[in-house]
Amino acid sequence: MFIHIVNQEDRTMIYQLALMALALVMGSNGVTGVNICSGVADNLFLPQVNNCSAYNLCIGETAIQRVCPSSYYFDAAEQECLVAEEVKCLPTCPTTGLSSFGYSRTCNKYILCYGGASVIRQCSDGLQYNKNTDRCDYPQYVDCLSNLCTKYDDPEDIVYLASKSACDKYFVCLNGFPTVQTCSNGLQYNPETKLCDFPSNVNCTVETLQRNILPYAKAPPRSADITCPAKGTHFFAHQKRSDAYYYCQDGRGVTLDCTPGLVYDSKTEDCREPQFVHA
Ligand SMILES: *[C@@H]1O[C@H](CO)[C@@H](O)[C@H](O)[C@H]1NC(C)=O
Numbered sequence: 241m242f243i244h245i246v247n248q249e250d251r252t253m254i255y256q257l258a259l260m261a262l263a264l265v266m267g268s269n270g271v272t273g274v275n276i277c278s279g280v281a282d283n284l285f286l287p288q289v290n291n292c293s294a295y296n297l298c299i300g301e302t303a304i305q306r307v308c309p310s311s312y313y314f315d316a317a318e319q320e321c322l323v324a325e326e327v328k329c330l331p332t333c334p335t336t337g338l339s340s341f342g343y344s345r346t347c348n349k350y351i352l353c354y355g356g357a358s359v360i361r362q363c364s365d366g367l368q369y370n371k372n373t374d375r376c377d378y379p380q381y382v383d384c385l386s387n388l389c390t391k392y393d394d395p396e397d398i399v400y401l402a403s404k405s406a407c408d409k410y411f412v413c414l415n416g417f418p419t420v421q422t423c424s425n426g427l428q429y430n431p432e433t434k435l436c437d438f439p440s441n442v443n444c445t446v447e448t449l450q451r452n453i454l455p456y457a458k459a460p461p462r463s464a465d466i467t468c469p470a471k472g473t474h475f476f477a478h479q480k481r482s483d484a485y486y487y488c489q490d491g492r493g494v495t496l497d498c499t500p501g502l503v504y505d506s507k508t509e510d511c512r513e514p515q516f517v518h519a
């Protein structure tokens with residue numbers, strides 16, 4: 241269908257859509273075009289990677305860049321610009337080695353560091369970044385909810401969030417942070433009613449396993465057994481294993497392992513649950 245006549249209202253809308261698309265492009269970073277605001281509540285502020293004086297306001301999963309007044313830095317925990325000395329900025333990548341750190345307040349994004357270079361990564365399908373293992377993990381091992389609590393608490397509309405790791409726990413957003421609460425007397429949190437309830441009314445199950453995963457930063461990087469492109473950031477499927485992949489940075493490559501149970505997906509360039517991976 242062709243639209244021949246564009247009226248003023250349409251023009252305004254097209255203009256707004258163009259602005260949104262622009263903001264989306266500006267909000268994306270890294271090789272895979274990660275939208276930093278995806279999965280983040282409206283009115284949440286995110287830090288800017290590698291620049292503590294800048295930050296982003298997320299509205300409708302779109303990032304709007306802001307800058308702190310001079311000599312102020314953005315504090316992700318406080319959700320505001322504070323005197324620089326008092327602020328805990330996002331880390332910057334060490335000049336050597338392989339490591340990662342969480343992208344504060346996103347729960348599913350992280351910064352992967354190799355030899356001083358940084359790339360923003362995103363966990364798919366509800367997986368979350370686990371700082372203890374340096375990689376995407378099942379939510380029950382992370383239980384991060386700080387992407388859903390903003391500083392704008394509405395007493396008329398309190399935000400309750402079910403825990404991902406324990407059936408008898410839930411969170412209330414308070415001053416921009418999830419605050420843990422526990423149901424007593426063997427009751428479990430019921431997301432439908434937002435109340436503690438008899439287990440038979442909730443049917444909550446959380447599967448956890450004993451695991452032993454060594455974070456990347458705790459072991460010497462294992463070089464990739466492929467030839468990496470001389471320039472840029474690239475991710476490739478492992479030649480022999482489905483649960484591992486290669487990360488190439490300017491000609492140097494390392495082998496990264498998925499969390500047990502996950503497999504690498506070339507489309508998202510990270511590890512996912514096998515049922516979501518389509519070859
Ligand atoms: C940080 O971002 C602001 C706003 O985009 C910019 O003016 C400033 O130069 C940046 N600082 C650094 C160190 O890149």
Ligand SMILES: *[C@@H]1O[C@H](CO)[C@@H](O)[C@H](O)[C@H]1NC(C)=O
Nearest residue numbers: 430432439440441442443444
């Ligand atoms: C919980 O499971 C039981 C048994 O499978 C079922 O009868 C009941 O309807 C379920 N309750 C809810 C709230 O899903």
